Amino acid sequence: MGKLRLFFVKEGRAAYISHLDLLRTFQRVFLREGIVLRHSQGFHPHPIISFAMPLPVGQESDCEILDFETNGDIDTAALPARLNSGMPEGIAALACAEPVLPVRELAALSCKVDLLYDSCVPSGAAEKIAALLGGGSVVIQKRTKHKSLADVDIRPMIRDLRLEEAPGVLRLYAVVSAQNPGLNPALLAAAVEKYLPELSPDFVRVRRLAVLDGSGASFR
Amino acid sequence: MDRRLERILPKVQKPARYVGGEYNAVMKDKADVDVRFAFCFPDTYEIGMSNLGFRILYGVMNDMPGVWCERVFAPWTDMEAELRGNGIPLFALESGDSVADFDIIGFSVGYEMAYTAMLNMLDLAGLPLRSADRPGLSPLVVAGGTAMYNAEPVADFIDLALIGEGEDQLPELIELYRRAKKEGWDKPRFLRAACRIGGVYVPSLYDVTYHKDGTIAAITPLDGAPERVYKRVVHDMDKSYYPARTIVPSTEIVHDRVTLEVFRGCIRGCRFCQAGYVYRPVRNRSVDQLIQYGQEAVRDSGYQEMTLASLSTSDYPGLVRLCDGLSAFCEDHHVNLSLPSLRADNFSMELMQRLQNGRKAGLTFAPEAGTQRLRDAINKNVTEDELTESLKTAFSGGWNSVKLYFMLGLPTETDEDVLGIAEIAKHAVHTWREYASNKNRGLRITVSTSWFVPKPFTAFQWEAQISREEYERRVKLLREAITAKAVTYNWHDGDTSFLEAILARGDRRLCKVLETAFRKGAKLDAWSDCFDLNRWLEAFAECGLDPAFYANRERSRDEIMPWSVISCYVSDQYLWHQRELAYRSVTTPDCRTQCGGCGASCVEGGECYRG
Ligand code: SF4
Numbered sequence: 128m129g130k131l132r133l134f135f136v137k138e139g140r141a142a143y144i145s146h147l148d149l150l151r152t153f154q155r156v157f158l159r160e161g162i163v164l165r166h167s168q169g170f171h172p173h174p175i176i177s178f179a180m181p182l183p184v185g186q187e188s189d190c191e192i193l194d195f196e197t198n199g200d201i202d203t204a205a206l207p208a209r210l211n212s213g214m215p216e217g218i219a220a221l222a223c224a225e226p227v228l229p230v231r232e233l234a235a236l237s238c239k240v241d242l243l244y245d246s247c248v249p250s251g252a253a254e255k256i257a258a259l260l261g262g263g264s265v266v267i268q269k270r271t272k273h274k275s276l277a278d279v280d281i282r283p284m285i286r287d288l289r290l291e292e293a294p295g296v297l298r299l300y301a302v303v304s305a306q307n308p309g310l311n312p313a314l315l316a317a318a319v320e321k322y323l324p325e326l327s328p329d330f331v332r333v334r335r336l337a338v339l340d341g342s343g344a345s346f347r
Numbered sequence: 348m349d350r351r352l353e354r355i356l357p358k359v360q361k362p363a364r365y366v367g368g369e370y371n372a373v374m375k376d377k378a379d380v381d382v383r384f385a386f387c388f389p390d391t392y393e394i395g396m397s398n399l400g401f402r403i404l405y406g407v408m409n410d411m412p413g414v415w416c417e418r419v420f421a422p423w424t425d426m427e428a429e430l431r432g433n434g435i436p437l438f439a440l441e442s443g444d445s446v447a448d449f450d451i452i453g454f455s456v457g458y459e460m461a462y463t464a465m466l467n468m469l470d471l472a473g474l475p476l477r478s479a480d481r482p483g484l485s486p487l488v489v490a491g492g493t494a495m496y497n498a499e500p501v502a503d504f505i506d507l508a509l510i511g512e513g514e515d516q517l518p519e520l521i522e523l524y525r526r527a528k529k530e531g532w533d534k535p536r537f538l539r540a541a542c543r544i545g546g547v548y549v550p551s552l553y554d555v556t557y558h559k560d561g562t563i564a565a566i567t568p569l570d571g572a573p574e575r576v577y578k579r580v581v582h583d584m585d586k587s588y589y590p591a592r593t594i595v596p597s598t599e600i601v602h603d604r605v606t607l608e609v610f611r612g613c614i615r616g617c618r619f620c621q622a623g624y625v626y627r628p629v630r631n632r633s634v635d636q637l638i639q640y641g642q643e644a645v646r647d648s649g650y651q652e653m654t655l656a657s658l659s660t661s662d663y664p665g666l667v668r669l670c671d672g673l674s675a676f677c678e679d680h681h682v683n684l685s686l687p688s689l690r691a692d693n694f695s696m697e698l699m700q701r702l703q704n705g706r707k708a709g710l711t712f713a714p715e716a717g718t719q720r721l722r723d724a725i726n727k728n729v730t731e732d733e734l735t736e737s738l739k740t741a742f743s744g745g746w747n748s749v750k751l752y753f754m755l756g757l758p759t760e761t762d763e764d765v766l767g768i769a770e771i772a773k774h775a776v777h778t779w780r781e782y783a784s785n786k787n788r789g790l791r792i793t794v795s796t797s798w799f800v801p802k803p804f805t806a807f808q809w810e811a812q813i814s815r816e817e818y819e820r821r822v823k824l825l826r827e828a829i830t831a832k833a834v835t836y837n838w839h840d841g842d843t844s845f846l847e848a849i850l851a852r853g854d855r856r857l858c859k860v861l862e863t864a865f866r867k868g869a870k871l872d873a874w875s876d877c878f879d880l881n882r883w884l885e886a887f888a889e890c891g892l893d894p895a896f897y898a899n900r901e902r903s904r905d906e907i908m909p910w911s912v913i914s915c916y917v918s919d920q921y922l923w924h925q926r927e928l929a930y931r932s933v934t935t936p937d938c939r940t941q942c943g944g945c946g947a948s949c950v951e952g953g954e955c956y957r958g
């Protein structure tokens with residue numbers, strides 16, 4: 128069987144599993160079910176398995192993507208349930224199918240950034256933050272591909288933004304670019320801390336909600 | 348997840364080790380549980396999760412209805428600072444509940460250097476360190492593991508120690524606790540009943556008096572406590588629990604693989620080796636069962652590494668049959684089978700070659716001493732010829748990296764023995780020149796020496812550790828004698844071995860030293876970057892005790908040892924005789940060749956070996 132794509136949730140305790148550890152974990156999860164992954168050719172063969180967009184440690188996601196190849200035939204509809212019997216807590220496979228689009232066409236991420244305020248949300252915070260992130264430019268320090276820090280204007284990477292206020296929490300629902308260049312949603316909070324230090328939250332929670340293609344449709 | 352925990356996790360290294368939730372971690376409904384056991388490993392997650400004994404007992408306890416055993420590890424320093432800074436008490440990984448709220452807190456203590464981590468964990472749990480300051484039945488603080496053969500240095504902190512193997516004993520203790528809890532016993536009553544369980548040692552039920560010179564005058568049992576506490580052992584390995592379904596950590600640990608325990612005990616009887624004596628007699632698991640467990644464990648875990656573990660795996664009688672029996676399965680499942688702790692003999696080398704198809708990981712040998720005379724004295728029955736033969740096989744088979752382990756300061760060691768280590772290294776280089784199949788990759792020989800620590804329950808338990816200056820002189824002597832470029836020489840830092848020598852044979856007066864050192868910041872002494880001997884020397888000075896009394900003093904035959912209530916069945920007469928043989932460089936045959944009548948056969952009904 129050729130290439131397959133698995134969609135899964137990563138949340139709760141599993142949010143702290145690093146990228147490399149998650150790779151190892153998935154290899155074992157497949158082996159638990161007796162599913163043999165296809166291996167690369169060459170001197171050090173390794174299983175062909177990769178994540179579309181590595182999730183930063185500590186963030187949660189409803190829409191993680193694992194691309195892999197197997198040797199034998201697989202009932203893709205039954206696969207999620209099979210894998211879930213051998214998962215660590217907090218990871219749950221949702222669906223498996225042949226990929227429709229290549230990973231490079233993954234254009235945007237819909238996400239939720241919770242700004243938590245222990246006493247209460249400062250008054251006027253929602254308006255000020257909406258104005259900041261919807262304004263002209265938002266320059267913050269960001270790691271570039273070459274691992275060095277550079278000042279980058281993240282404003283063009285924010286495609287859509289909606290705020291919602293609940294007791295003790297300000298929820299930013301945003302659509303941000305996924306790659307070339309992509310925006311780590313945590314930087315929305317970093318922007319607030321830089322430009323509106325008086326509105327710095329006590330804690331930030333980030334969750335990916337959906338992955339989108341160039342047309343804004345669900346990435347498959 | 349606990350909200351406070353969520354706040355600190357982004358600030359610490361490797362947060363995955365503090366969250367639990369791994370595959371096969373046992374979750375239970377608290378409504379069905381009446382005894383909660385916090386199983387504490389006084390070291391990091393990566394070390395603790397690599398310990399097979401810890402996994403076995405976790406499984407044994409969680410198989411008991413109504414009992415929930417959860418894991419607790421020592422936090423690394425960054426996490427500790429966050430926990431303390433935010434007022435978060437030490438918690439168990441499964442439920443996230445505070446350790447102080449458990450019924451029983453049980454420590455698995457394999458080495459003396461973990462003692463301060465124990466204290467730190469009690470302190471992080473918000474509990475008083477001393478047993479006397481915890482008057483209630485719960486939480487009960489117990490400790491087991493190899494270090495507990497001499498529990499005296501922690502006698503004031505624990506309520507009781509479990510001597511020997513815990514598979515049968517721990518459930519008995521838990522059942523007694525369950526009854527005590529139901530019937531509302533107080534702690535003294537519980538302890539008086541617990542000391543009647545085989546292998547349970549309750550330090551507070553023994554009164555220790557001292558002579559003027561600091562040696563022990565008498566140890567008197569109180570309240571009907573037994574005169575001697577005999578270790579517990581598992582008699583039939585085939586009937587004992589094996590964790591075929593076990594936790595697979597979601598983050599990398601030290602030994603991240605399936606570990607098959609092929610046997611317990613060791614037939615060799617090296618005279619310095621505590622494990623060799625206290626785990627007697629040898630008990631094998633059957634080949635068929637091992638093959639079955641190996642397959643089950645690989646299927647369940649998804650691991651692609653399997654190791655055959657024991658104190659000396661080449662001595663397993665069915666080793667070839669076992670490897671043959673596993674090899675087809677391992678090949679099918681792309682599982683790499685490895686054999687640690689091999690002897691330097693031909694048989695082992697052939698096996699290595701067959702197993703390591705293609706992979707030439709480093710080889711390790713432990714001749715322990717530099718001359719045949721001293722190897723005979725310590726009863727390490729490896730000859731130089733055997734070592735050379737093994738190296739020949741290895742080098743011609745394509746290996747080019749060898750590690751050689753030795754000890755400095757063994758009883759009767761002379762400069763000739765020290766220089767003999769350099770000779771062995773030189774020989775190894777010659778052997779490589781002559782036999783290496785591939786010289787292009789160059790040769791790497793690593794010689795490592797540690798500083799000999801006399802341990803209780805060994806033939807050398809009466810010996811003095813050589814002085815610091817003398818140890819350093821011997822290191823220098825050897826360093827200057829090792830000239831070949833291909834040979835790297837590593838020697839152990841002396842501070843750790845010195846403290847080990849103190850703690851290993853310490854009496855209960857050390858409790859106050861331990862507590863003082865802990866208050867001065869000692870908490871992860873097993874880690875060299877956290878360890879500082881000065882804290883300890885200060886603590887000794889403040890407590891008015893002399894470290895040399897413990898480390899560098901030879902004991903007389905009739906001295907009462909601090910651990911003399913405990914018995915591992917091997918008699919003192921036997922150990923003393925072994926010591927005398929050592930001074931004459933006379934070897935003792937291994938248990939399979941000839942029984943030496945050490946006393947351990949008592950546990951097996953008078954017969955150690957049946958075929
Ligand atoms: S071979 Fe010697 S050193 Fe190794 S475990 Fe056995 S007795 Fe101890």
Ligand code: SF4
Binds near residue numbers: 944946947
């Ligand atoms: S009783 Fe004999 S065979 Fe058994 S452990 Fe002791 S010396 Fe070895």
